[in-house]
Amino acid sequence: MGQTALGEADFKQLEISGSDSLGANAFVRSGLGRDYLAKTKNSEVNSVINENNQSPTDLGLAAALAAIADAGITTEQIGLVIGDCGTPWQTCPAEGQRVADRLGVKVPAYDLAGGGIISQQIASLSRWRKDRVAEYALLVTTAVPTSRINFVTGGPERFHFGDAASACVVSTKHNGKLAVLDAESMFHGGGGKSFVVDQFLPLVADLEVFTDVSERLTSDAVAKAIFKNKLHGAHIVLACGESSAGMAARIASTHSIARFGESFTNNGYTLSSGCFLAFEQLRSIFRTGVSGSGLKAGDKIVFAQTAPGFVSGYALCEVR
């Protein structure tokens, strides 16, 4: 059993339960309708708002509902909604407000955007005073990058990105399946040169540079989680938000981590949902869920990813 390691003295534990939702249409895991893509190839990205296509909010809502069910609560118990979206179909209101609207909850809602749940939101909330976190707070990150890709003129990004949303319910007052022990977010800059979702133009990515930097920064984040929290032994598990194939395996090898979950091969690069997709893969591999015999109580899961910007981060969680 690994040594339990808390963060700073003022750190307040968050309890977490998570889920995810993928684009329903299995074309590079796109939220876009098959007929729409076949007919238009999304050659004019500004025509994507279409009832046959899944918006980021559609995916965010599905992820939110799954997370709420997974947490065993009802939507009425949610007291705060925080959103994030790298490819919104409206730049106002906030994505968190759109998701909260679709959930039917009249509670404070806004966006903390720039790193997603793992690289930003949990790191922020874990530093709040305990009485300021709602009894149940819903965190949602969603992106439909395929809606910003011109499948006629686009390059390799046509086959690299996938659409997904992820959500989790966190609480400082109730135990969950995972206890957040530590979380960090680090802004590095330089990301605008290799990845941009322009307001009006198709997504532009220098995938070679982006994936190289992303992997290095994610590996550094994992190293920081291990070093700061004095992690060792076989109880470390990596849930890696991948931006390229094999990234999780390489990072796990670098840090001598035997168990890891991947997100890229089956989903593409989803901007901000990779960690949760990797976690779902871990749960699927072990077939028992986090409370069963696969992932064992006391296991330390390092969720780590790098978001466009560049922003890297990790959340270290212990399986209850």
Next chain:
Amino acid sequence: MSGGGLTGDDSEETNLPPRVTARNAPELSILGMGFAHPTTKITNEFLEQLDIGTTAQWITEKIGIQSRLTSLPIDYIAKTRNQHPSEAVKVANDNAMTLGLRAAQDAMKRAGITAKDIGLLITNCCTPSATSPVESHRLAEALGINAQAYDVFTACPVFALHIDYLANFESAALPDYILCVSTATLTQHVNYSDRSDGAIWGDGAGAWIISPRKPGKLRVIDSLFHSDPSRSQAVTVDTWGHFKQDGRAVRDFSVRQTVRLIKRLEEEFKLDWNRDIFIGHQANLTMLNQITGNREIPDANHWRNVTEIGNQAGAGAPIVLAMHWDQIKPGQRIAVAVVGAGLSWGSVLLEAE
């Protein structure tokens, strides 16, 4: 203009988060503020000349705005009425980032600090040039800030959200200097064939430096932020399109909710409108006058800029405060009550040292 329902529907006040008071909040202070505007003016006479069914007299009488500042060339608006916002960004003289950059530099100068002192940058922008990376990342790079940077976004009531958001933290978890920026170029998303929307909007950016431990000119006494997402589609900016709003619904909500916010501050903090100052969301003068009339706030203690600059979204209220920075008197309290997209609302009570 309808101002019905000043007492409103109490259901909007349900599920309020815990309020921040001096008893349990970090001791947040505002050390400096800055602002930036483009220089091109849209007058009421210009809008009348567009021949879109409005007159300068009607605009003055109905919403009280005399002119607005825009990042767009006036000839472009006259020629195209901005039917395609994707074209606007190509001809604009400023964007949200360039305005935010100048406002941030102004705020840091007033606070007597430099970019290397900033330990956290948070930004609000409803008209970003790109949605990923986020506006904060672009600003951080442009300013040379080597620290945490991310967006905290709700559009118009962001002055309340940013301060209330920071009040959530353990004091020790916050750095000495936090730069908050709200920037928007809504005129690039206005359809100038619409006589209502064209008369409302101006562009601008406001910035303010907050510290949890360094003394500043203004101390945060109280903050509150809340929202009713069931009305999230009442005010929208399509990523590829124009600003849209349900004007009547938003107008009534704005007046009613602002009055509520002020009433709460009056009751809890015994505001004295002969000395204390009110700043509201800079939507339009008629709405603000309804609010100040209801609360009997004298004109001299109602600070505003909407008549000359237009509605600057989330930047409006902080810019008003920044423009009056040198007029603030010791002991004076400033009540900022802001409302807008989300629909969301909030208030901040400040006291001058």
